[in-house]
Amino acid sequence: xxxxxxxxxxxxxPGESLKISCKxxxxxxxxxxxxxxxxxxxKGLKWMGIIYPGDSNTRYSPSFQGQFTMSADKSINTAYxxxxxxxASDTAIYYCARIHRELTGDGFDIWGQGTxxxxxx
Amino acid sequence: xYELTQTPSVSVSPGQTAxxxxxxxxxxxxxxxxxxxxxxxxxxxxxxxxxxxxxxxxERFSASTxxxxxxxxxxxxQAEDEADYLCQSADTSGTWVFGGGTKLTVL
Numbered sequence: 001x002x003x004x005x006x007x008x009x010x011x012x013x014p015g016e017s018l019k020i021s022c023k024x025x026x027x028x029x030x031x032x033x034x035x036x037x038x039x040x041x042x043k044g045l046k047w048m049g050i051i052y053p054g055d056s057n058t059r060y061s062p063s064f065q066g067q068f069t070m071s072a073d074k075s076i077n078t079a080y081x082x083x084x085x086x087x088a089s090d091t092a093i094y095y096c097a098r099i100h101r102e103l104t105g106d107g108f109d110i111w112g113q114g115t116x117x118x119x120x121x
Numbered sequence: 122x123y124e125l126t127q128t129p130s131v132s133v134s135p136g137q138t139a140x141x142x143x144x145x146x147x148x149x150x151x152x153x154x155x156x157x158x159x160x161x162x163x164x165x166x167x168x169x170x171x172x173x174x175x176x177x178x179x180e181r182f183s184a185s186t187x188x189x190x191x192x193x194x195x196x197x198x199q200a201e202d203e204a205d206y207l208c209q210s211a212d213t214s215g216t217w218v219f220g221g222g223t224k225l226t227v228l
Contacts, residue, residue, distance in 0.1 A: 103175075107209070
């Protein structure tokens, strides 16, 4: 069965950094794009960017340019989202999700469980 | 920036049909996708490429397009369908966008 499992809840202070992981299983991880999506408290979804683990090719949403970094280690089937200089406004749930281009086009067909990030002094 | 507009809320009684719309200027030229998100859970892909259903999604979920509006239809609504429904598409540059979501209440 296909799964994306994300790292656990994070509580950080303003100015700190964090790195969220997303580990895939049940499929060939390095041949599917992985996207990152933010959901602020009580709000909708916002697409942040995508990464292709096979060659770490990335595409960032213009809305988030420079605010975070995506990376991947295909040897351990894991993608990462790194947030730096955290602000209270970074408080959100961050999801990773798979894109199955051949089947579902640009739809995210498999989602991680989400990582809750709280930034507070 | 490009936006997809959804009605904030829709209410229907069990067994009725719910229609949830999503509007955006680029929709005639870009595929639409629909997700269901229940409280405290990750989204689930309901519809891809305008009107295709992934395996495992019940047939009561369907979608259609008409100009700049796409519509998700839930036939024979069940209590378990109470959730937020979000559309996704892209602008003319290929940047993906989600709609603000529609909260479906089953009365």
